Amino acid sequence: MTLSEKAYLAIRRDIIQGKLAAGQPLRMADLSERYAMGFSPLREALSRLQVERLVVAEALRGFKVAPLSVQEMQDAIDTRILVESDALRLSIQHGDDDWSAAIVAALYALNLQVERSIVNVWDIEARHYAFHRALLAACQSPWRLEFFERLYATTERYRIPILIAAGTPSPSRRDIQAEHSAIADAVLAHDAETAVRLLAEHYTRTAMTISARMATVAA
Known part of the structure; x- marks a missing residue:
């Protein structure tokens, strides 16, 4: 892994994760000290993050963390629904036994982590990502998977910090694991219409939860 790649990932x-706050200036000297890297790999990383819309550049001011807004969050989730619905249909069409087994394993691992007595949001998040990625893994479209990665990162910027601030790893009045299980069941049954509908409803509920919590924080 190159220094530029390490800087990008870090x-x-x-x-x-919200450790670099929305709107926060990203000064080279500060980043160099924080990540123990030179300016060149950091600049390459920031340029790459600008393409992903996680960072914005300002004339004569350098880079800063992209701001957050309800409008952008909703747009990102709406686009996720479009991209992932299409990718999910293709995965159901092309998926084999290994793909099905990977979905079962990812869901099982996620459920185990959620049920642990000591809840770690980041451990849950890693398995949450793995589950959603497994659903689309057989779509045979690198472009769709790349868009999934970008949009997932954008929406997690909203979901994770707000959930941490609320003091709970999952929204109240929702059985998210039941939602995940229902999606997996439809996918494994090769019921594309039901799977796509359940996935869209899952993301729509998340968007509503985030919007409500952002309004509470703003108040």
């Missing part, structure tokens, strides 16, 4: 992780 800064990207800290933005998604």
Whole structure:
């Protein structure tokens, strides 16, 4: 892994986790000290993150963490529904036994982590990502999977910090694991229409939860 790749992954992780706050200036000297890297790999990383819309550049001011807004969050989730619905249909069409087994394993691992007595949001998040990625893994479209990665990162910027601030790893009044299980059941049954509908409803509920919590924080 190159220094540029290491810088990219480190800064990207800290933005998604909220350790680098929305709107925060990203000064080279500060980043160099924080990540123990030179300016060149950091500049390459920031340029790459700008393409992913996690970072914005300002004339004569350098880079800063992209701001957050309800409108952007909703747009990102709406686009996720479009991209992932299409990718999920293709995965159901092309998926084999190994793909099905990977979905079962990812869901099982996620459920185990959620049920642990000591809840770690980041451990849950890693398995949450693995489950959603497994659903689309057989789509045979690198472009769709790349868009999934970008949009997932964008929406997690909203979901994770707000859930941590609320003091719970999952929204109240929702059985998210039941939602995941229902999606997996439809996928494994090769019921594309039901699977796509359940996935869209899952993301729509998440968007509503985030919007409500952002409004509470703003108030």
